[in-house]
Amino acid sequence: MIVLGCNGFTRVSEFFSERLGATGINKHYLLGHDAAAALLIDGRLVAAVEEERLNREKKTTDFPAHAIDWCLKEAGITFDDVDLFAFPWNWTPQVLDEIRDGIRASALPEAAKTRLVGDMADLYDQVVGHEAILADFEARTGHRPDRAKVRFVPHHLAHATTGYYLAGMKDAAFLVSDGRAERYSTLAGEIRDGRITVFDDTVTxxxxxxxxxxxxxxxxxxxxxxxxxxxxxxxxxxxxxxxxxxxxxxxxxxxxxxxxxxxxxxxxxxxxxxxxxxxxxxxxxxxxxxxxxxxxxxxxxxxxxxxxxxxxxxxxxxxxxxxxxxxxxxxxxxxxxxxxxxxxxxxxxVSFGASDTGITIGAAAHAWLDDPGTGPEDILAAASAPVTPYLGPAYDEAAIEEALEGFAGRVTVSRLDDDEIVEQVARLLTRKVVIGWFEGRVEHGPRALGHRSILANPGFGDIKDIINTRVKHREPFRPFAPLVLEERAPEIFEMGRKTSSPYMTFVFPVREEWRDRIPGAVHVDGTSRVQTLTDEGTPRLTALLRRFTELTGTPCLINTSFNVAGEPIVCSPTDALNCFLGTEIDHLILGNHLITKN
Missing domain, CATH: 3.30.420.40 (ATPase, nucleotide binding domain)
Structure with a gap:
C-alpha cells in the first residue's frame, strides 16, 4: 500500500493577511505553516521533505507542490500508484458549526462576532474544508484524488501518530499540545496496537x-x-x-x-x-x-x-x-x-517531527494503520525498520560537481575519500574555524541533525560570538548545541534517566568539570541542548567526532543549522555554496569535496 501525506494551503497566508492582518512578523499565524509531504510504502517511510527546503521560503504555508513532486519521483511512482491520500486536518461541517457556536457564545462585541463567524465560514469554504483542500490539490498538481482514496486525519491525531510511528509503534500514552488544531489546542490519551483512544476530559x-x-x-x-x-x-x-x-x-x-x-x-x-x-x-x-x-x-x-x-x-x-x-x-x-x-x-x-513539520508523516501513518488491509504482521514488519530523520533529497557526486562548475573561479576544490575527509576536517576543527558540513539526505524537522550542519570546536570561548555574528547573522544571546557520542554523554552531561537524545529535543545540565572545557556549547545557565550520535545513525559524522576527540581530548562538537537567519536550512549543493560564499564560513564539505574560498 502506498500512502501520500501532505500539508499546506495555497491561500491560507493570503486569507489570514486579508482577514486578520497577519502580515510581517505575524505571517505564520495559526495554521498551514511547515508545509510538507511524506510517502509510506507498505508502512515504511521512504521519503519526506518540507516544502521550505525546496521553494526556499522559510516556514512556508504554501501548497507542497515541490515536496509532493519530489516524493513521487524519489519512489519512481505517479499519482495513479497512490492508494491513499492523507491530509492532517479534518474540518467538517460539524467542526465549523461548533466553532461558530463558540464565537456566538463568547464575550466579543456583536459586530466582532458577526465578522468572525463570517470569516470562519469563508475559511472553511475557501481553504480548509474537504472540498477546498481537494480543489487546491487538483489546481496545483493537475490530479483530482478519487474521494474513496482520501483520508482527512484530525490534526492532533496526526501529531500523536507521528510520535507513535517514529518511536517504533510501541504502546504508549501521549500528550499533544500546540497552537490549535481544528478546534482544540491540547489533548491526551493512549495508543495501543495502533488504535488511538483520546481521553475526552483532557481536551482543551x-x-x-x-x-x-x-x-x-x-x-x-x-x-x-x-x-x-x-x-x-x-x-x-x-x-x-x-x-x-x-x-x-x-x-x-x-x-x-x-x-x-x-x-x-x-x-x-x-x-x-x-x-x-x-x-x-x-x-x-x-x-x-x-x-x-x-x-x-x-x-x-x-x-x-x-x-x-x-x-x-x-x-x-x-x-x-x-x-x-x-x-x-x-x-x-x-x-x-x-x-x-x-x-x-x-x-x-519527542520526535524529530514533533511540530507541524511531521504531521504529514503522522497523517500517512494514521491512514495506513486505520486501513482494514493493514494487519498486525504488517505493523510488526514496518516497526522493525530503522527510524531516521534523513528522509529528504540527496545529491550524488555528479550533482555536486555540476553545482561546483557554476562557482568556478570563486572556490578551490579538493576531492578526497571518506577517510581523508574525516582526518582533514578533524584537524581543521582543532583550530578556531567554522565548517559547513553537507552529506546524504536532508534532515526532516526544524533541527539540523548532522547532514546540513555548521560545525565548530566548542573549546574556544568566543566561538559562539563568531558563529552568531559572522555566519548566522543573528542575536548574540543564542546558544549552540553540542554533538556527543551516545556512550560518553552521561560523562559530560547530567542526563538523568535519559540515555540518548538524538534529535536535540532535551536540554541537560553540563557537568561542572566540563563547562570550562566546552564553553562554546554551554548556555549561560550551564545547560546544553544535546544531540547524541551513534555509528548506526550517522556513521561519518560519528567517525569525525571520534577522530576530533582523539586529537583534542574534547568529546563534543558544536552543531548548528546550515543556514543564515531568515532562510531555510540548505538543501542542494547550490544552496550550500551560496550560503558558504555569503558568510564567513571557513571551509565547506560537499560530500567528498573539501572547498575553500579563493
Missing part, C-alpha cells in the same frame, strides 16, 4: 492554548510567532523567573481534572489581545535584554507548570509506562527534561 479549547499564548509572548518581545519561540527559550536562561510570577499566579488556572485555563481567554482574531495584560504584569515594553529575559523566564515557568500538571493527571489515567509528547509545545526542549524527570514514566520520546 483553542482559547486556552499554551502554544498560542507562548507565541503571543514571542510576538510581544518582537520576535516572529510560530517561528522564534526558541529565542524566548534562549533568553529564559539569562535570569530566574520573577517571584511571584504573574503568568502563573494571575493568568494560569490549574483544574482538578488535569486541564488548565486562563483568567483572560485568548482571542485568536486579535493578534494583540494580551499585550496590555503583559505590560500590566511586566511594565511597559522595553527592548533591553533584562526586560526580555524576565518575560521569557516567566513564560518558560508558566509552560513548565501547565504541562507538568497535565502529565501528572495523565499518569493516573494510564497504566502504560511510555510517554510520547508531540505538537509545537513539545519543541520547548527546556521543558522536556524536567517534565520527564518529574514523571513516573520510564521513557519519554
Amino acid at each position: 479549547g483553542a482559547q486556552y492554548s499554551m502554544g498560542t499564548l507562548f507565541s503571543s509572548l514571542t510576538r510581544f518581545l518582537g520576535f516572529v510567532p510560530n517561528n522564534d519561540e526558541y529565542k524566548v527559550m534562549g533568553l529564559a536562561g539569562y535570569t530566574e523567573p520573577p517571584v511571584p510570577n504573574p503568568l502563573v499566579e494571575r493568568l494560569l488556572r490549574l483544574h482538578d481534572d488535569g486541564r488548565y485555563s486562563f483568567t483572560q481567554p485568548l482571542r485568536t482574531d486579535d493578534l494583540h489581545s494580551h499585550d496590555a495584560l503583559f505590560e500590566e504584569y511586566f511594565g511597559p515594553f522595553s527592548d533591553s535584554l533584562a526586560y526580555k529575559a524576565r518575560v521569557a523566564a516567566a513564560a518558560q515557568q508558566m509552560l513548565n507548570v501547565a504541562t507538568a500538571h497535565q502529565v501528572r493527571h495523565l499518569e493516573k489515567r494510564t497504566d502504560l509506562d511510555r510517554l510520547l509528547f508531540e505538537g509545537g509545545v513539545a519543541l520547548n526542549c527546556l521543558n522536556n527534561t524536567p517534565l520527564f524527570e518529574g514523571s513516573r514514566f520510564t521513557d519519554m520520546q
Whole structure:
C-alpha cells in the first residue's frame, strides 16, 4: 500500500493577511505553516521533505507542490500508484458549526462576532474544508484524488501518530499540545496496537492554548510567532523567573481534572489581545535584554507548570509506562527534561517531527494503520525498520560537481575519500574555524541533525560570538548545541534517566568539570541542548567526532543549522555554496569535496 501525506494551503497566508492582518512578523499565524509531504510504502517511510527546503521560503504555508513532486519521483511512482491520500486536518461541517457556536457564545462585541463567524465560514469554504483542500490539490498538481482514496486525519491525531510511528509503534500514552488544531489546542490519551483512544476530559479549547499564548509572548518581545519561540527559550536562561510570577499566579488556572485555563481567554482574531495584560504584569515594553529575559523566564515557568500538571493527571489515567509528547509545545526542549524527570514514566520520546513539520508523516501513518488491509504482521514488519530523520533529497557526486562548475573561479576544490575527509576536517576543527558540513539526505524537522550542519570546536570561548555574528547573522544571546557520542554523554552531561537524545529535543545540565572545557556549547545557565550520535545513525559524522576527540581530548562538537537567519536550512549543493560564499564560513564539505574560498 502506498500512502501520500501532505500539508499546506495555497491561500491560507493570503486569507489570514486579508482577514486578520497577519502580515510581517505575524505571517505564520495559526495554521498551514511547515508545509510538507511524506510517502509510506507498505508502512515504511521512504521519503519526506518540507516544502521550505525546496521553494526556499522559510516556514512556508504554501501548497507542497515541490515536496509532493519530489516524493513521487524519489519512489519512481505517479499519482495513479497512490492508494491513499492523507491530509492532517479534518474540518467538517460539524467542526465549523461548533466553532461558530463558540464565537456566538463568547464575550466579543456583536459586530466582532458577526465578522468572525463570517470569516470562519469563508475559511472553511475557501481553504480548509474537504472540498477546498481537494480543489487546491487538483489546481496545483493537475490530479483530482478519487474521494474513496482520501483520508482527512484530525490534526492532533496526526501529531500523536507521528510520535507513535517514529518511536517504533510501541504502546504508549501521549500528550499533544500546540497552537490549535481544528478546534482544540491540547489533548491526551493512549495508543495501543495502533488504535488511538483520546481521553475526552483532557481536551482543551483553542482559547486556552499554551502554544498560542507562548507565541503571543514571542510576538510581544518582537520576535516572529510560530517561528522564534526558541529565542524566548534562549533568553529564559539569562535570569530566574520573577517571584511571584504573574503568568502563573494571575493568568494560569490549574483544574482538578488535569486541564488548565486562563483568567483572560485568548482571542485568536486579535493578534494583540494580551499585550496590555503583559505590560500590566511586566511594565511597559522595553527592548533591553533584562526586560526580555524576565518575560521569557516567566513564560518558560508558566509552560513548565501547565504541562507538568497535565502529565501528572495523565499518569493516573494510564497504566502504560511510555510517554510520547508531540505538537509545537513539545519543541520547548527546556521543558522536556524536567517534565520527564518529574514523571513516573520510564521513557519519554519527542520526535524529530514533533511540530507541524511531521504531521504529514503522522497523517500517512494514521491512514495506513486505520486501513482494514493493514494487519498486525504488517505493523510488526514496518516497526522493525530503522527510524531516521534523513528522509529528504540527496545529491550524488555528479550533482555536486555540476553545482561546483557554476562557482568556478570563486572556490578551490579538493576531492578526497571518506577517510581523508574525516582526518582533514578533524584537524581543521582543532583550530578556531567554522565548517559547513553537507552529506546524504536532508534532515526532516526544524533541527539540523548532522547532514546540513555548521560545525565548530566548542573549546574556544568566543566561538559562539563568531558563529552568531559572522555566519548566522543573528542575536548574540543564542546558544549552540553540542554533538556527543551516545556512550560518553552521561560523562559530560547530567542526563538523568535519559540515555540518548538524538534529535536535540532535551536540554541537560553540563557537568561542572566540563563547562570550562566546552564553553562554546554551554548556555549561560550551564545547560546544553544535546544531540547524541551513534555509528548506526550517522556513521561519518560519528567517525569525525571520534577522530576530533582523539586529537583534542574534547568529546563534543558544536552543531548548528546550515543556514543564515531568515532562510531555510540548505538543501542542494547550490544552496550550500551560496550560503558558504555569503558568510564567513571557513571551509565547506560537499560530500567528498573539501572547498575553500579563493
